[in-house]
Amino acid sequence: xxxxxxxxxxxxxxxxxxxxxxxxxxxxxxxxxxxxARRALDEAGLELKDIDxxxxxxxxxxxxxxxxxxxxxxxxxxxxxxxxxxVYVGGATGVMVPISGWYHVASGLCEKVLVVAxxxxxxxxxxxxxxxxxxxxxxxxxxxxxxLIWIFAMEMHRxxxxxxxxxxxxxxxxxxNKRNAINNPYAQLPGQITVDDVMxxxxxxxxxxxxxxxxxxxxAAAMVLASEDVTRRYTxxxxxxxxxxxTLDNTSWPGRDLFYPRYLENAAKMAYRMAGIERPxxxxxxxxxxxxxxxxxxxxxxxxxIAGRGQAPFLLKEGFFDLDGDIPSSPSGGLLGVGNxxxxxxxxKTISIYWQLKGIxxxxxxxxxxxxxxxxxxxxLMQASTVIVMRN
Amino acid sequence: xxxVAIVAMGWYGxxxxxxxxSFREMVFEAxxxxxxxxxxxxxxxxxxxxxxxxxxxxxxxxxxxxxPDPIGGSMRPTMTVSGDGIQGIVHGAMQIxxxxxxxxxxxxxxxxxxxxxxxxxxxxxxxxxxxxxVKSPNVHFLAGLDASKFMKKGYTREDFAEVVRKNxxxxxxxxxxxxxxxxSLEDILSQDYVVYPxxxxxxxxxxxxxxxxxxxxxxxxxxxxxxxxxxxxxxxxSDSTLELSYLGEAEYLTISSREALKMAKVDSPTKLKGGFIxxxxxYKELEHVESIGLNAREMLREGELEKDGDFPVNPLGGHxxxxxxxxxxxxxxxxxxxxxxxxxxxxxxxxxxxxIPTFTxxxxxxxx
Amino acid sequence: xxxxxxxxxxxxxxxxxxxxxxxxxxxxYAKYSYSAGQAITKFLExxxxxxxxxxKCRKCGRVYVxxxxxxxxxxxxxxxxxxxxxxxxxxxxVASFISWTRERLESPExxxxxxxxxxxxxxxxxxxxxxxxxxxxxxxxxxxIMGRKVKAIWKSKEKREGSINDIDCFKVx
Numbered sequence: 001x002x003x004x005x006x007x008x009x010x011x012x013x014x015x016x017x018x019x020x021x022x023x024x025x026x027x028x029x030x031x032x033x034x035x036x037a038r039r040a041l042d043e044a045g046l047e048l049k050d051i052d053x054x055x056x057x058x059x060x061x062x063x064x065x066x067x068x069x070x071x072x073x074x075x076x077x078x079x080x081x082x083x084x085x086x087v088y089v090g091g092a093t094g095v096m097v098p099i100s101g102w103y104h105v106a107s108g109l110c111e112k113v114l115v116v117a118x119x120x121x122x123x124x125x126x127x128x129x130x131x132x133x134x135x136x137x138x139x140x141x142x143x144x145x146x147x148l149i150w151i152f153a154m155e156m157h158r159x160x161x162x163x164x165x166x167x168x169x170x171x172x173x174x175x176x177n178k179r180n181a182i183n184n185p186y187a188q189l190p191g192q193i194t195v196d197d198v199m200x201x202x203x204x205x206x207x208x209x210x211x212x213x214x215x216x217x218x219x220a221a222a223m224v225l226a227s228e229d230v231t232r233r234y235t236x237x238x239x240x241x242x243x244x245x246x247t248l249d250n251t252s253w254p255g256r257d258l259f260y261p262r263y264l265e266n267a268a269k270m271a272y273r274m275a276g277i278e279r280p281x282x283x284x285x286x287x288x289x290x291x292x293x294x295x296x297x298x299x300x301x302x303x304x305x306i307a308g309r310g311q312a313p314f315l316l317k318e319g320f321f322d323l324d325g326d327i328p329s330s331p332s333g334g335l336l337g338v339g340n341x342x343x344x345x346x347x348x349k350t351i352s353i354y355w356q357l358k359g360i361x362x363x364x365x366x367x368x369x370x371x372x373x374x375x376x377x378x379x380x381l382m383q384a385s386t387v388i389v390m391r392n
Numbered sequence: 393x394x395x396v397a398i399v400a401m402g403w404y405g406x407x408x409x410x411x412x413x414s415f416r417e418m419v420f421e422a423x424x425x426x427x428x429x430x431x432x433x434x435x436x437x438x439x440x441x442x443x444x445x446x447x448x449x450x451x452x453x454x455x456x457x458x459x460p461d462p463i464g465g466s467m468r469p470t471m472t473v474s475g476d477g478i479q480g481i482v483h484g485a486m487q488i489x490x491x492x493x494x495x496x497x498x499x500x501x502x503x504x505x506x507x508x509x510x511x512x513x514x515x516x517x518x519x520x521x522x523x524x525x526v527k528s529p530n531v532h533f534l535a536g537l538d539a540s541k542f543m544k545k546g547y548t549r550e551d552f553a554e555v556v557r558k559n560x561x562x563x564x565x566x567x568x569x570x571x572x573x574x575x576s577l578e579d580i581l582s583q584d585y586v587v588y589p590x591x592x593x594x595x596x597x598x599x600x601x602x603x604x605x606x607x608x609x610x611x612x613x614x615x616x617x618x619x620x621x622x623x624x625x626x627x628x629x630s631d632s633t634l635e636l637s638y639l640g641e642a643e644y645l646t647i648s649s650r651e652a653l654k655m656a657k658v659d660s661p662t663k664l665k666g667g668f669i670x671x672x673x674x675y676k677e678l679e680h681v682e683s684i685g686l687n688a689r690e691m692l693r694e695g696e697l698e699k700d701g702d703f704p705v706n707p708l709g710g711h712x713x714x715x716x717x718x719x720x721x722x723x724x725x726x727x728x729x730x731x732x733x734x735x736x737x738x739x740x741x742x743x744x745x746x747x748i749p750t751f752t753x754x755x756x757x758x759x760x
Numbered sequence: 761x762x763x764x765x766x767x768x769x770x771x772x773x774x775x776x777x778x779x780x781x782x783x784x785x786x787x788x789y790a791k792y793s794y795s796a797g798q799a800i801t802k803f804l805e806x807x808x809x810x811x812x813x814x815x816k817c818r819k820c821g822r823v824y825v826x827x828x829x830x831x832x833x834x835x836x837x838x839x840x841x842x843x844x845x846x847x848x849x850x851x852x853x854v855a856s857f858i859s860w861t862r863e864r865l866e867s868p869e870x871x872x873x874x875x876x877x878x879x880x881x882x883x884x885x886x887x888x889x890x891x892x893x894x895x896x897x898x899x900x901x902x903x904x905i906m907g908r909k910v911k912a913i914w915k916s917k918e919k920r921e922g923s924i925n926d927i928d929c930f931k932v933x
Binding site for chain 1: 770774792796858868871872890900924
Binding site for chain 1: 446447448451452453454456457458459460461465466467468469470471472473474475479482483485486487488489490491492513514516517519520521627628629630631632633636643647651746749750752
């Protein structure tokens with residue numbers, strides 16, 4: 001492992017906060033953002049007046065039913081009379097928010113940054129799925145009346161066909177993540193399920209069945225980031241952001257082979273280069289890959305260069321990614337177990353790695369000692385990935 | 393701290409209607425012009441790309457999907473800042489200052505001509521529970537409230553008309569000004585009110601357009617051009633929600649200009665040689681000039697804000713002459729400032745606002 | 761880590777509880793008429809004639825379907841219009857039992873991606889369309905449809921209106 005020679009300013013994490021992830025919450029989006037932000041400030045031992053800048057992340061405006069959602073969320077997120085803005089890379093937003101928080105601090109413009117991600121999907125009529133119709137190309141795709149699950153199913157099926165992977169092998173991700181979520185007090189759908197449960201669940205868009213998918217959720221997450229000086233002043237057990245990377249592939253997803261997320265490989269290499277990681281499968285101790293669908297976790301473990309192409313299902317079967325495995329994957333329970341309030345879910349994954357590195361993950365704490373962790377999110381039309389590397 | 397410069401900008405459109413191109417083709421045209429000016433290949437030379445847009449302006453949920461291709465950003469670090477172009481420039485500058493990038497591209501565009509009823513989209517940006525439910529017949533009511541409060545400071549309808557006259561005439565010297573004209577004060581004052589105290593001429597129209605800007609670190613900027621335009625100071629901020637924000641003043645620009653001037657080590661904005669300041673409502677130009685720390689009333693009445701005055705404001709016309717290109721508004725003002733500095737002027741302040749119903753704005757202090 | 765009941769600020773609700781709470785409904789008026797632009801206008805005109813048009817970049821040789829006026833890889837304008845075949849290979853296919861509003865469908869709708877000719881199975885990027893595929897659920901389920909050669913089934917000439925729906929579906933030939 002080489003020391004990081006390119007970046008003079010280190011950025012640390014001072015605190016984190018989550019709301020429960022649930023299918024329906026009484027709170028407004030602003031109130032959810034407030035609860036998460038307040039918890040993060042409490043954990044950091046700071047007040048809002050100590051914060052220089054706020055970065056907000058939220059996925060489609062349509063979910064919360066407000067145009068310019070960043071402006072609306074600024075209030076509950078503490079973005080009052082300060083530098084506040086919203087970053088957006090579709091589903092990959094949740095990890096883009098701490099990345100953006102990182103450069104706010106690393107640039108020297110801000111010392112203490114509050115990053116907040118929120119999503120409320122329960123207010124959507126007739127169903128949150130209807131919102132996704134508008135993510136497609138309005139002229140060449142939307143007239144076919146597509147459904148979001150189609151695109152995942154198409155990618156999943158291509159991945160299965162390319163490597164001859166069985167649905168049963170993929171279902172093990174759902175089983176593992178929902179089991180891991182039993183240890184997570186914020187989780188919406190923890191439980192002991194079996195591969196048969198997944199295989200017998202309702203077929204939505206073959207090969208995707210109900211238990212292959214994470215639920216829709218309301219929820220928020222927040223983190224406090226700070227410069228090296230401040231971090232050392234506030235904590236004796238700092239966790240540092242050591243690598244960030246992000247990449248968008250082109251818009252024309254039908255014209256790309258979907259079996260492999262080349263954009264994620266790019267994003268991961270950018271983050272690893274910065275963190276001085278040369279052999280990801282040896283140097284990473286714990287990982288939170290984005291898992292809105294079970295096959296996605298496998299796809300992403302391959303894009304992250306932790307598993308070889310087409311190899312992730314075999315490693316999974318051997319227990320390589322279990323809590324007591326070589327590289328535990330989704331120890332939080334992931335989106336499949338904890339819930340999927342889009343942007344908040346990605347930030348939750350980053351927070352899960354922070355908990356692991358800080359040693360405060362409670363029953364979620366993985367068995368092996370951890371030094372380096374990676375969180376990742378994914379979004380847009382099979383095209384965006386964001387990667388963050390942290391160390392203690 | 394190292395410095396960041398704008399080394400090139402390109403634009404396309406700035407017409408009320410652009411039916412011949414899709415928004416993506418329009419962005420490609422602007423990007424091509426910016427890269428030609430900087431003499432760079434975006435596929436090799438650019439480290440990060442930023443697009444500034446909002447889903448409901450585009451009519452696409454997750455409009456970020458369409459960001460990379462037309463600016464050369466596919467398979468590269470591309471992201472969206474859901475905000476005004478000035479916020480994008482500050483994000484880009486932070487990426488450069490953090491060490492992660494040496495050249496960053498910031499893009500924004502607008503195609504309001506594709507939107508059937510844009511005022512309904514503006515209304516959709518208001519708080520769902522207690523602002524939208526007011527069911528005001530006219531989205532400009534918020535500006536009317538703000539303007540009435542502002543007038544209590546001693547401003548008159550004639551002052552506002554003077555801003556309209558000045559900016560519409562100034563616009564005649566810029567190829568981007570679809571709404572420039574030569575009007576008399578009488579022409580302007582004889583219009584009916586849309587919302588008191590504002591008439592149709594006090595309110596800028598929307599316009600289709602795209603702007604791409606190229607930012608570079610100090611070292612790289614000096615290699616790319618002999619005339620880098622330095623960003624000496626930058627900041628953006630938001631006030632609060634509608635009921636808790638200050639009406640009659642622009643707190644977001646007070647904060648932003650204070651921080652940006654501090655960063656630029658400029659103790660008074662009068663030391664700068666001009667302003668490119670949001671004027672999407674005539675009175676807003678004056679409110680914004682006040683917020684950055686100047687006596688707008690006196691300066692206007694003394695003629696100091698004129699093109700040949702001591703502190704020209706919007707000498708190339710501003711939004712009243714060019715129209716509002718949605719999230720590219722801040723870049724439109726920045727582009728005016730950029731051209732102004734390239735023409736030989738020494739320094740300028742750019743101050744942008746995101747429009748109703750927001751209380752968000754940003755400031756750049758630029759120097760040749 | 762544990763969240764104690766007394767510290768809990770948020771209120772999860774069941775559907776029944778949520779329905780009892782006051783709510784404000786709002787239907788956004790968000791309507792657009794998207795400019796198709798140069799590339800897609802020609803593409804749609806081509807569909808009306810029963811042809812699939814693409815744009816070719818002579819520098820890298822890539823063919824864009826749906827067409828683009830610029831090559832995103834080379835970042836330069838594409839050079840020429842070419843007609844690609846209305847035949848290709850099924851790259852992936854799925855069977856949807858739900859509509860876009862998530863209502864249950866009696867018989868599944870089958871859609872997928874068709875890599876159009878000219879292209880080869882070594883390509884990672886290729887001219888392609890996302891469209892309906894006319895085949896059985898079994899062929900999707902056992903994956904046999906993937907890799908098969910298919911051809912566009914066009915609507916009759918008088919019914920074509922310059923839309924992606926001018927093609928009914930792609931079918932094995």
